[in-house]
Amino acid sequence: MAKSILFIIDPIQALKKDKDTSLLLMKTSMEIGHQVFFCTHTDISLKNNIPYGKIKEVKKFNDEFSEVVETQVNLNQLDVIFIRKDPPFNKDYLFLTISLSLLKKPKIINCPQSLQTHNEKLSILNFPKLIPKTLVSGNLKEIIQFISKYKQVVCKPIDEMAGNKIFLLKKNDPNINVTLEVLTDNYSTLIMIQEYIPEIRKGDKRIIIVNGEPLPYGLLRIPKKTDFRGNLAKGGKAKVFKLSSSDLKITEAIKPYLMDHNLNFVGIDVIGNYLTEINITSSTGLVEIQKLTKQNVAKTVIQNLF
Known part of the structure; x- marks a missing residue:
């Protein structure tokens, strides 16, 4: 069944069209048949304790997003809201999640209250046996x-x-x-x-988890010889990998926690056999995984989430 989905993102002009996971999810949602909208956190307002949004419907997905229609709606009229604003989790992010917490109807990914209480670096402390x-x-x-x-x-x-x-x-x-x-x-x-962790020389693994279940392939980000950071934004090289038994043990161990806190779309980072981050705001890597596997993993994600 077609759903109305709002993506709350950073200004769309700042997103890299060939690399951005949010844009891939939006495009794929449209291809499946969903009604896709987007806005930024500054487009959300409260009227009589009800969150409203000045949102833009994408009529045609192209490089310029030229075919969009802007409308003001009670956000309770939507089926799904996907929060994809980048960190830091500052006062603007906090106010956004507080506002969205007042909604009654839409499914919100990830849960606003959980975004308030889970720092992407500190969340790993809930799993002392899994971390360095x-x-x-x-x-x-x-x-x-x-x-x-x-x-x-x-x-x-x-x-x-x-x-x-x-x-x-x-x-x-x-x-x-x-x-x-x-x-x-x-x-x-x-x-x-x-x-x-010396194993960083072999790469920093990004594993995407949807409703507690990991995608079978993850993204390996290999640092340059002159750097110890594997992040693609810092020049790391991208390779795809099939999850190992050690990776699966980590995802299985954290699954109950993610589900209990309604963290439905998560990207964890693993170096060697250690969990190093749990990314819950705007996890990336999906574009690269899709390109390298030549599989429509974004479609799988959307179908499993919605």
């Missing part, structure tokens, strides 16, 4: 002790994406203090520090 040695702190002494113990660590903010502001530090590195000063804003905010 990890410290979350803004305290210089604690961080130095952690680096001294594990010799080589990765430091990252807890509100960034796409490999931004991630540093590899070694014991006795002369840049430790200045790096930590920048990351913690002079020790006023928390960061995540993890033991370095």
Whole structure:
């Protein structure tokens, strides 16, 4: 049955048409026969405690999105709302999820309340047996002790994406203090520090999970020789891979948690045998998986979600 689906995205002009997962999902939804709309978070308003949206219906999907029709609607009239706004989860993101929480009818992916309570870096702490040695702190002494113990660590903010502001530090590195000063804003905010996983040289695995079930193929992002980050945005090379038994054990272990919190579309990151992130806002990688497998995985995702 055809459904009305609203994608809440970043400004569409800023999205890369040949790489963006949101655009692929929108295009595929139209091809299946669904009615597709899009808007940004600034198009949402509250009137008498009811969320309304100034939304645009896509009549024809082309490179310029020239055939769109704008309308103002009570969002309860829609069947599905797919939140695909990029991090950081700031006050605008918070206000968006609070507003959408007032809706009665539409299925919302992912659950607004769960987006409020699940940080994409910190969520892995719910699975201590699956993750590398990890410290979350803004305290210089604690961080130095952690680096001294594990010799080589990765430091990252807890509100960034796409490999931004991630540093590899070694014991006795002369840049430790200045790096930590920048990351913690002079020790006023928390960061995540993890033991370095050498298997990153073989690639950082992105696994897409739909309603608790992983796609059979994931995206392997291999770092450049001059970098330790596999993110495609940082020059990583994309390859497709079939999930291993270790990967499947991880997805099976976190499935009940994802389902309990209505996290229906998730992209997890795995390095070696370790879970490193649970991406729940605007998981990417679907375009590359579809191109490399030559399978319509986006259609499978849409059919399973809606």
